[in-house]
Amino acid sequence: MDKEIDLPCPACKTIIKLKKNAPQEPVVSGFDSQAGDALMKKIIKNSRALPPMPQIIIKANEVLSSDKAGFKEVGDVLATDQAMATRVLKLANSAYYGLTVPVSSVQQASALLGFQALLELITVVSTSKMMGKALTGYAIDARDMWEHSLSVAIGAKLIAEKKFPALVNDAFNAGLIHDSGMLILDDYVAEEKATFEDAMDKKKTIQEAETLLFGFDHGIIASEFFKKWKLPPCQTHAIRYHHKPSQSGGDPLSRVLHAADALANENKTEQNFANEQNAIDFVGFSDDEWAAIGLEVTESVNHIMATMS
Numbered sequence: 001m002d003k004e005i006d007l008p009c010p011a012c013k014t015i016i017k018l019k020k021n022a023p024q025e026p027v028v029s030g031f032d033s034q035a036g037d038a039l040m041k042k043i044i045k046n047s048r049a050l051p052p053m054p055q056i057i058i059k060a061n062e063v064l065s066s067d068k069a070g071f072k073e074v075g076d077v078l079a080t081d082q083a084m085a086t087r088v089l090k091l092a093n094s095a096y097y098g099l100t101v102p103v104s105s106v107q108q109a110s111a112l113l114g115f116q117a118l119l120e121l122i123t124v125v126s127t128s129k130m131m132g133k134a135l136t137g138y139a140i141d142a143r144d145m146w147e148h149s150l151s152v153a154i155g156a157k158l159i160a161e162k163k164f165p166a167l168v169n170d171a172f173n174a175g176l177i178h179d180s181g182m183l184i185l186d187d188y189v190a191e192e193k194a195t196f197e198d199a200m201d202k203k204k205t206i207q208e209a210e211t212l213l214f215g216f217d218h219g220i221i222a223s224e225f226f227k228k229w230k231l232p233p234c235q236t237h238a239i240r241y242h243h244k245p246s247q248s249g250g251d252p253l254s255r256v257l258h259a260a261d262a263l264a265n266e267n268k269t270e271q272n273f274a275n276e277q278n279a280i281d282f283v284g285f286s287d288d289e290w291a292a293i294g295l296e297v298t299e300s301v302n303h304i305m306a307t308m309s
Protein backbone atom coordinates (compact mmCIF):
# COMPACT_ATOMS: atom_id res chain seq x y z
CA MET A 1 0.00 0.00 0.00
CA ASP A 2 1.16 3.58 -0.69
CA LYS A 3 2.52 5.38 2.38
CA GLU A 4 2.03 9.12 2.79
CA ILE A 5 4.97 11.24 3.86
CA ASP A 6 4.98 14.95 4.75
CA LEU A 7 7.52 17.00 2.86
CA PRO A 8 7.89 20.71 3.70
CA CYS A 9 8.19 22.82 0.54
CA PRO A 10 11.60 24.53 0.64
CA ALA A 11 10.07 27.74 -0.76
CA CYS A 12 6.90 28.31 1.20
CA LYS A 13 7.17 25.73 4.00
CA THR A 14 3.77 24.32 3.08
CA ILE A 15 3.57 20.64 3.97
CA ILE A 16 3.27 18.63 0.78
CA LYS A 17 1.82 15.15 1.20
CA LEU A 18 3.60 12.68 -1.04
CA LYS A 19 2.63 9.07 -1.64
CA LYS A 20 5.84 7.12 -1.17
CA ASN A 21 5.33 4.63 -3.98
CA ALA A 22 3.28 6.82 -6.25
CA PRO A 23 4.96 8.29 -9.31
CA GLN A 24 6.18 11.80 -8.46
CA GLU A 25 4.42 14.72 -10.00
CA PRO A 26 6.82 16.68 -12.18
CA VAL A 27 7.25 20.42 -11.76
CA VAL A 28 5.62 21.48 -14.93
CA SER A 29 5.73 25.15 -15.60
CA GLY A 30 7.92 27.34 -17.70
CA PHE A 31 8.64 29.19 -14.45
CA ASP A 32 10.33 26.23 -12.73
CA SER A 33 13.85 27.60 -13.05
CA GLN A 34 12.82 30.38 -10.68
CA ALA A 35 9.93 28.82 -8.76
CA GLY A 36 9.27 29.70 -5.14
CA ASP A 37 10.43 32.81 -3.30
CA ALA A 38 12.33 34.45 -6.16
CA LEU A 39 9.40 34.07 -8.54
CA MET A 40 6.96 35.36 -5.94
CA LYS A 41 9.07 38.46 -5.29
CA LYS A 42 9.33 39.12 -9.02
CA ILE A 43 5.58 38.77 -9.54
CA ILE A 44 4.80 41.07 -6.59
CA LYS A 45 7.32 43.65 -7.81
CA ASN A 46 5.84 43.70 -11.31
CA SER A 47 2.20 43.44 -10.25
CA ARG A 48 -0.11 46.18 -11.38
CA ALA A 49 -3.20 44.04 -10.71
CA LEU A 50 -3.89 45.61 -7.34
CA PRO A 51 -3.90 49.34 -6.71
CA PRO A 52 -2.40 50.95 -3.61
CA MET A 53 -4.71 50.61 -0.64
CA PRO A 54 -7.53 53.12 -1.12
CA GLN A 55 -6.87 56.24 0.97
CA ILE A 56 -10.44 56.35 2.17
CA ILE A 57 -10.10 52.91 3.79
CA ILE A 58 -6.86 53.93 5.51
CA LYS A 59 -8.54 57.06 6.84
CA ALA A 60 -11.69 55.25 7.93
CA ASN A 61 -9.66 52.60 9.76
CA GLU A 62 -7.52 55.24 11.45
CA VAL A 63 -10.59 57.05 12.71
CA LEU A 64 -12.22 53.82 13.80
CA SER A 65 -9.20 52.68 15.79
CA SER A 66 -8.80 56.06 17.53
CA ASP A 67 -11.12 57.61 20.10
CA LYS A 68 -12.11 60.48 17.81
CA ALA A 69 -15.74 60.97 16.92
CA GLY A 70 -14.99 60.05 13.38
CA PHE A 71 -17.53 60.36 10.69
CA LYS A 72 -16.96 64.06 9.99
CA GLU A 73 -13.34 63.32 9.10
CA VAL A 74 -14.34 60.39 6.92
CA GLY A 75 -17.07 62.53 5.39
CA ASP A 76 -14.44 65.17 4.56
CA VAL A 77 -12.33 62.58 2.73
CA LEU A 78 -15.39 61.23 0.93
CA ALA A 79 -16.37 64.76 -0.11
CA THR A 80 -13.19 64.92 -2.19
CA ASP A 81 -14.41 61.95 -4.24
CA GLN A 82 -17.93 62.72 -5.33
CA ALA A 83 -18.32 59.61 -7.45
CA MET A 84 -17.47 57.43 -4.49
CA ALA A 85 -19.73 59.43 -2.14
CA THR A 86 -22.64 58.96 -4.55
CA ARG A 87 -22.08 55.22 -4.75
CA VAL A 88 -21.78 54.95 -0.96
CA LEU A 89 -25.12 56.73 -0.50
CA LYS A 90 -26.77 54.65 -3.20
CA LEU A 91 -25.67 51.48 -1.43
CA ALA A 92 -26.74 52.88 1.97
CA ASN A 93 -30.23 53.25 0.51
CA SER A 94 -30.31 49.68 -0.84
CA ALA A 95 -32.59 47.02 0.61
CA TYR A 96 -29.56 45.36 2.22
CA TYR A 97 -29.35 48.08 4.88
CA GLY A 98 -33.12 48.18 5.37
CA LEU A 99 -33.46 51.91 6.05
CA THR A 100 -37.04 53.16 6.22
CA VAL A 101 -35.96 56.75 5.47
CA PRO A 102 -33.63 57.37 2.54
CA VAL A 103 -30.34 59.05 3.45
CA SER A 104 -28.89 61.93 1.46
CA SER A 105 -25.60 62.65 3.21
CA VAL A 106 -22.69 60.71 4.61
CA GLN A 107 -23.35 62.20 8.06
CA GLN A 108 -26.96 61.04 7.93
CA ALA A 109 -25.90 57.56 6.80
CA SER A 110 -23.46 57.35 9.68
CA ALA A 111 -26.04 58.57 12.20
CA LEU A 112 -28.67 56.07 11.06
CA LEU A 113 -26.53 53.04 10.27
CA GLY A 114 -23.66 53.56 12.69
CA PHE A 115 -20.05 54.25 11.87
CA GLN A 116 -19.23 50.58 11.53
CA ALA A 117 -21.77 50.07 8.77
CA LEU A 118 -20.53 53.25 7.05
CA LEU A 119 -17.03 51.83 7.06
CA GLU A 120 -18.38 48.60 5.56
CA LEU A 121 -20.11 50.57 2.80
CA ILE A 122 -16.95 52.47 1.98
CA THR A 123 -14.95 49.24 1.88
CA VAL A 124 -17.46 47.55 -0.44
CA VAL A 125 -17.56 50.51 -2.84
CA SER A 126 -13.81 51.01 -2.91
CA THR A 127 -12.98 47.33 -3.46
CA SER A 128 -15.71 46.56 -6.02
CA LYS A 129 -13.62 47.84 -8.90
CA MET A 130 -10.55 45.98 -7.76
CA MET A 131 -12.26 42.62 -7.14
CA GLY A 132 -14.76 42.85 -10.00
CA LYS A 133 -12.27 41.97 -12.72
CA ALA A 134 -12.36 39.20 -15.29
CA LEU A 135 -9.62 36.60 -14.84
CA THR A 136 -8.64 35.25 -18.23
CA GLY A 137 -6.10 32.73 -16.94
CA TYR A 138 -8.54 31.25 -14.44
CA ALA A 139 -11.52 31.70 -16.83
CA ILE A 140 -13.66 33.55 -14.27
CA ASP A 141 -15.75 36.49 -15.42
CA ALA A 142 -15.84 39.82 -13.61
CA ARG A 143 -19.34 39.42 -12.23
CA ASP A 144 -18.61 35.95 -10.80
CA MET A 145 -15.42 37.20 -9.18
CA TRP A 146 -17.17 40.10 -7.48
CA GLU A 147 -20.15 37.96 -6.47
CA HIS A 148 -17.83 35.39 -4.91
CA SER A 149 -15.82 38.05 -3.04
CA LEU A 150 -19.01 39.61 -1.66
CA SER A 151 -20.45 36.21 -0.73
CA VAL A 152 -17.39 35.29 1.30
CA ALA A 153 -17.30 38.74 2.98
CA ILE A 154 -20.94 38.54 4.01
CA GLY A 155 -20.75 34.85 4.95
CA ALA A 156 -17.65 35.47 7.09
CA LYS A 157 -19.33 38.45 8.75
CA LEU A 158 -22.49 36.45 9.56
CA ILE A 159 -20.49 33.53 10.95
CA ALA A 160 -18.39 35.92 13.06
CA GLU A 161 -21.46 37.82 14.30
CA LYS A 162 -22.97 34.61 15.62
CA LYS A 163 -19.87 32.91 16.99
CA PHE A 164 -16.89 35.29 17.20
CA PRO A 165 -18.21 38.86 17.53
CA ALA A 166 -14.76 40.37 18.02
CA LEU A 167 -13.82 39.23 14.50
CA VAL A 168 -16.74 40.77 12.59
CA ASN A 169 -14.88 43.66 10.90
CA ASP A 170 -11.78 41.66 10.10
CA ALA A 171 -13.93 38.81 8.75
CA PHE A 172 -15.82 41.12 6.39
CA ASN A 173 -12.75 42.96 5.13
CA ALA A 174 -10.59 39.86 4.72
CA GLY A 175 -13.50 38.06 3.02
CA LEU A 176 -13.80 40.78 0.39
CA ILE A 177 -10.20 40.44 -0.71
CA HIS A 178 -9.44 36.82 0.24
CA ASP A 179 -8.95 35.74 -3.40
CA SER A 180 -7.06 38.83 -4.56
CA GLY A 181 -3.94 36.68 -5.02
CA MET A 182 -5.71 35.28 -8.09
CA LEU A 183 -5.73 38.80 -9.57
CA ILE A 184 -1.98 38.99 -9.03
CA LEU A 185 -1.35 35.56 -10.58
CA ASP A 186 -3.85 35.71 -13.43
CA ASP A 187 -1.44 36.86 -16.18
CA TYR A 188 1.00 34.14 -15.20
CA VAL A 189 -1.69 31.45 -15.12
CA ALA A 190 -2.74 32.64 -18.60
CA GLU A 191 0.85 32.09 -19.80
CA GLU A 192 0.64 28.47 -18.63
CA LYS A 193 -3.05 27.98 -19.32
CA ALA A 194 -2.79 24.49 -20.83
CA THR A 195 -0.89 23.16 -17.81
CA PHE A 196 -3.30 24.85 -15.42
CA GLU A 197 -6.35 23.45 -17.21
CA ASP A 198 -4.81 20.02 -17.35
CA ALA A 199 -4.32 20.10 -13.56
CA MET A 200 -7.90 21.27 -13.03
CA ASP A 201 -9.17 18.51 -15.33
CA LYS A 202 -7.39 16.05 -13.06
CA LYS A 203 -9.58 17.35 -10.23
CA LYS A 204 -6.84 19.31 -8.58
CA THR A 205 -7.92 22.31 -6.54
CA ILE A 206 -7.02 25.81 -7.76
CA GLN A 207 -4.36 26.17 -5.08
CA GLU A 208 -2.87 22.75 -5.93
CA ALA A 209 -2.68 23.72 -9.60
CA GLU A 210 -1.02 27.03 -8.63
CA THR A 211 1.49 25.26 -6.40
CA LEU A 212 2.33 22.99 -9.31
CA LEU A 213 2.98 26.01 -11.55
CA PHE A 214 4.63 28.43 -9.12
CA GLY A 215 5.60 26.64 -5.91
CA PHE A 216 3.04 28.74 -3.94
CA ASP A 217 -0.66 29.52 -4.11
CA HIS A 218 -2.86 32.64 -4.30
CA GLY A 219 -3.28 32.85 -0.51
CA ILE A 220 0.47 32.97 0.07
CA ILE A 221 1.21 35.60 -2.59
CA ALA A 222 -1.71 37.79 -1.46
CA SER A 223 -0.51 37.74 2.14
CA GLU A 224 2.98 38.77 1.00
CA PHE A 225 1.54 41.49 -1.24
CA PHE A 226 -0.65 42.91 1.53
CA LYS A 227 2.38 43.60 3.71
CA LYS A 228 2.71 46.64 1.41
CA TRP A 229 -0.88 47.62 2.21
CA LYS A 230 -0.22 47.39 5.94
CA LEU A 231 -3.33 45.30 6.33
CA PRO A 232 -3.97 44.20 9.95
CA PRO A 233 -1.79 41.09 10.48
CA CYS A 234 -4.76 38.94 11.52
CA GLN A 235 -6.38 39.56 8.11
CA THR A 236 -3.14 38.85 6.24
CA HIS A 237 -2.72 35.61 8.18
CA ALA A 238 -6.28 34.46 7.49
CA ILE A 239 -5.97 35.26 3.77
CA ARG A 240 -2.76 33.22 3.64
CA TYR A 241 -4.43 30.16 5.16
CA HIS A 242 -7.98 30.46 3.84
CA HIS A 243 -7.62 27.16 1.93
CA LYS A 244 -5.53 25.45 4.60
CA PRO A 245 -6.84 26.61 7.98
CA SER A 246 -5.39 23.44 9.55
CA GLN A 247 -1.95 25.01 8.96
CA SER A 248 -2.86 28.38 10.47
CA GLY A 249 -1.83 27.54 14.03
CA GLY A 250 -5.44 27.26 15.18
CA ASP A 251 -6.38 30.74 13.98
CA PRO A 252 -10.17 31.29 14.24
CA LEU A 253 -10.30 33.94 11.47
CA SER A 254 -8.63 31.54 9.00
CA ARG A 255 -11.31 28.98 9.83
CA VAL A 256 -14.12 31.52 9.54
CA LEU A 257 -12.86 32.56 6.09
CA HIS A 258 -12.54 28.94 5.00
CA ALA A 259 -16.07 28.12 6.16
CA ALA A 260 -17.48 31.18 4.35
CA ASP A 261 -15.55 30.21 1.22
CA ALA A 262 -16.91 26.65 1.44
CA LEU A 263 -20.43 28.01 1.81
CA ALA A 264 -19.98 30.26 -1.24
CA ASN A 265 -18.58 27.35 -3.23
CA GLU A 266 -21.36 24.90 -2.41
CA ASN A 267 -23.04 24.04 -5.73
CA LYS A 268 -19.94 25.20 -7.63
CA THR A 269 -18.06 21.93 -7.69
CA GLU A 270 -16.36 22.85 -10.96
CA GLN A 271 -13.94 24.94 -8.90
CA ASN A 272 -12.68 21.75 -7.19
CA PHE A 273 -12.92 23.41 -3.78
CA ALA A 274 -11.59 21.13 -1.03
CA ASN A 275 -13.36 21.59 2.30
CA GLU A 276 -11.42 21.14 5.49
CA GLN A 277 -14.27 19.76 7.53
CA ASN A 278 -12.52 20.55 10.83
CA ALA A 279 -12.75 24.27 10.11
CA ILE A 280 -16.44 24.01 9.28
CA ASP A 281 -17.06 21.97 12.43
CA PHE A 282 -15.08 24.55 14.42
CA VAL A 283 -17.46 27.38 13.50
CA GLY A 284 -20.16 25.07 14.82
CA PHE A 285 -23.52 25.37 13.06
CA SER A 286 -26.29 22.83 12.64
CA ASP A 287 -27.40 21.95 9.11
CA ASP A 288 -30.45 24.22 9.48
CA GLU A 289 -28.37 27.17 10.71
CA TRP A 290 -25.89 26.61 7.89
CA ALA A 291 -28.70 26.62 5.31
CA ALA A 292 -30.16 29.79 6.85
CA ILE A 293 -26.80 31.58 6.64
CA GLY A 294 -26.46 30.45 3.03
CA LEU A 295 -29.86 31.90 2.22
CA GLU A 296 -29.06 35.19 3.96
CA VAL A 297 -25.78 35.45 2.06
CA THR A 298 -27.53 34.90 -1.28
CA GLU A 299 -30.22 37.49 -0.54
CA SER A 300 -27.74 40.08 0.70
CA VAL A 301 -25.42 39.60 -2.27
CA ASN A 302 -28.36 39.95 -4.67
CA HIS A 303 -29.46 43.21 -2.99
CA ILE A 304 -25.99 44.71 -3.13
CA MET A 305 -25.27 43.61 -6.70
CA ALA A 306 -28.61 44.90 -7.93
CA THR A 307 -27.83 48.30 -6.42
CA MET A 308 -24.28 48.52 -7.64
CA SER A 309 -24.69 47.23 -11.18
Ligand SMILES: [Fe+2]
Nearest residue numbers: 178179242243
Ligand atom coordinates in the same frame (compact mmCIF):
# COMPACT_ATOMS: atom_id res chain seq x y z
FE1 LIG B 1 -9.08 31.17 -2.53
Ligand SMILES: [Fe+2]
Nearest residue numbers: 152178179261
Ligand atom coordinates in the same frame (compact mmCIF):
# COMPACT_ATOMS: atom_id res chain seq x y z
FE1 LIG C 1 -12.65 32.01 -2.53
